[in-house]
Amino acid sequence: MSKIFWNVLKVSPAVLAASLLAANSALAGEANEQITTVAQLTQQNDSMGQVTSVSQFSDVQPTDWAFQALQSLVERYGCIAGYPNGTYRGNRALTRYEFAAGLNACLDRVNELIATATADLVTKEDLATLQRLQEEFSAELATLRGRVDALEARTAELEANQFSTTTKLVGEAVFDATQVFGDNQAVPNPQTPTRDLTSNTTFDYRVRLNLLSSFTGTDQLQVRLQSGNNVNATPNVTGTNQTRLAFVDNTSNQVQVDKLNYAFNLSDYIRVKVDANTAELWENVNVFNPDFRSSGTGAISRYGRFSPIYRLGSGGAGLTVTLNPKGAISLTGAYLASKASNPDAGFGLFNGDYAAFGQLEFKPSKAFNIGFAYAHTYDGARNGGTNNVNFTGNTGSFNAIAPFGTGVATTGNHYGIQASFQPSSKLTIGGWAGYSNAVAETGPNRGRDAEVVYWAGTLALKDFGKEGNVLGVVFGQQPTVTDTPVANRRDGDTAYHLEGLYKIKVSNNIQVTPGLLVIFNPENNDRNDTIYVGTLRTTFTF
The missing domain is CATH 1.20.5 (Single alpha-helices involved in coiled-coils or other helix-helix interfaces)
Incomplete structure (x- = not known):
């Protein structure tokens, strides 16, 4: 209590006593005005008026030696009274009764302050x-x-053993067991004799380690290491790229720096990404297929992941700029050069193969997204097969991949529309459609054009059977040549792509996905038998 008392009072006992005594020191002997009894003191005090400022005393000056002490008692504690005529009479003698009365008034005021200050304290x-x-x-x-x-x-x-203050490691390992079923290998030309389809069950793997670094909190430097042994055996066995799986990446069991890029914000409305190698549009833009876009945890087929328009120009350096990336309407522009690191004639960043890409996205709500994409490409194929044309990103028929032949340089104008709709948290419907116009830049058909079309629809049922599981279906038509001046490179029939998969969430870090891919009329030739590809993919993330 004494501690609280002196904290409230803010002065020591010596100062209080000195203030009361000094302010009424006996420097003048006005005996006739002395009060010698408590009754007299009380009567006298009744005639005194309480003051709130020391300036109300006409006989107190700032030069007085006790001015500060008196000012503190009057203005801080309000326990000093003056005479009716506005004087304090600080030079008159102080009786013991007056001292007792003055001290009691100040103690009452202090007790009042203590009670106020401690009203909310615990009992x-x-x-x-x-x-x-x-x-x-x-x-x-x-x-x-x-x-x-x-x-x-x-x-x-x-903290003592951390890998880095700026970098985190994200890993993925994919194991798959695959078996192809069918009577014959697919051939593009109905007049070409077929061969029996012979297939053994294969077991492959792919491992990726991502080093993701951030230096400002909004930027990201990605370094991805990859190793795998999947040698793309499925097209070799089936005779068509239409059966190609999503997770095919062969490094012959060697570790490679598969990706190196840096993304940063120029402002709140401009996002920039620079790819040093293996630039891929689908890594940089919205592909409108959230449940199937990943090669490790999405669709089991290459075509089922997203529209082929996002595969154009892949493999080299690139620059991607997105305006208003978080807004309801955003615009993305990109330039990719697949042979940017090759200084030979006909290659390089600006004198070789490239893809100039643009996409306008409308995202009025989280449930509905739609995008319109355009790409202009140049594929400067070299006769001799050192740089074969890849017009559709290794999807679709062989005729669509090289509309005028593998050794004919080709430019293209590609148009695509993609959308996804999520009417509930457990259902997502999506799809895409595209049209490409190819123009031969070399060879006997130079200046002539060909047309390629494709489309697909997707369905994802989330929490199907168990929370975290996803049942997926993809159906569509892979890139198909509908018109070309080269008679033997036009697709006569329509091949259909049907894919079913069931993603089973074993834990937060393990997913098992059995899937079946069915290609009807492979290579757009109805003389080819239907081909089935069954796979069991297990994905570990860490």
Whole structure:
């Protein structure tokens, strides 16, 4: 209580006593005005008026030696009164009664301040209740203290042994067992004799390690290491790229720097990404197929992941700029050069193969997204097969991949529309359609054009059978040549793509996906038998 008293009073006992005594020092002997009894003092005090400022005393000057002490008692504590004529009479003698009355007035004021300051403090009953609760929950409190100590120890260990303050490691390992079923290999030309389809069950893997670094909190430097042994056996066995699987990446069991890029914000409305190698549009833009876009956890086929327009120009350096990336309407522009690192004639960043891409996205709500994409490409094929044309990103028929032949340089104008609709949290419907116009730049058909079309629809049922599981279906038509001046490179029939998969969430880090891919009229030739590809993919993420 004494501590509270002096904190409120803000002066020491010596200062209080000195202030009361000094302000009424006996420097003048006005005996006739002395008050010698408590009754007289009380009567006299009744005639005194309480003051709120020391300036109200006409006989007190700032030069007086006790001015500051008197000012503190009057203005800070309000326990000093003056005479009716507005004087303090600080030079008159002080009786013991006057001292007692003045001290009592100040103590009353201090007690009042203490009561006000401590009104919200806990009572003894509150303290007793708190002590009882502490005793009752002593075991729980001890456990909590132990957990906090353990967390502090673990945090200290992590800080001492952390890999990096700016970089985190994200990994993915994919194992798959695949079997192809069918009577004959597919051939593009109905007049070409077919061969029996012979297939053995294969087991392959692909491992990716991503080093993701951020230096400002909004940027990202990606370095991806990859190793795998999937040698794209499915097209070799089936005779068509229409059966190509999504997770095919062969490095002959060698570790390679598969990706190197840096993304950053120029402002709140401009996002820039620079790819040093293996630039891929589908990594940089919205492809409107969220449940199937990933090669490790999405569709099992290459075509089922997204529209082929996002595969154009892949493989080299690139620059992607997105305006208003978080807005309801956004615009993306990109330039990719697949042979940017080759200085030979006809290659390089601006004198070789390239894709100039643009996409306008409308995202009025989280449930509905739609995009319109355009790409202009140049594929400067070299006779001799060192740089064969890849007009559709290794999707569709062989005629669509090279509309005028594998050794004919080709330019293209590609148009695509993509959309996804999520009417509920458990259902997503999507799809895309595209048209490409190819123009021969070399050979006997130079200046002539060909037309390629494709489309697909997707359906994803989330939490099907169990929370976290996804049942998926993809149906469509892979890129098909509908018109070309080269008679033997026009697709006569329509091949249909049907894909079913069931993503089973074993845990947050393990997913098992059985899937079946069916190609009707492979290579757009109805004389070819239907081909089936069954696969069991297991994906580990860490």
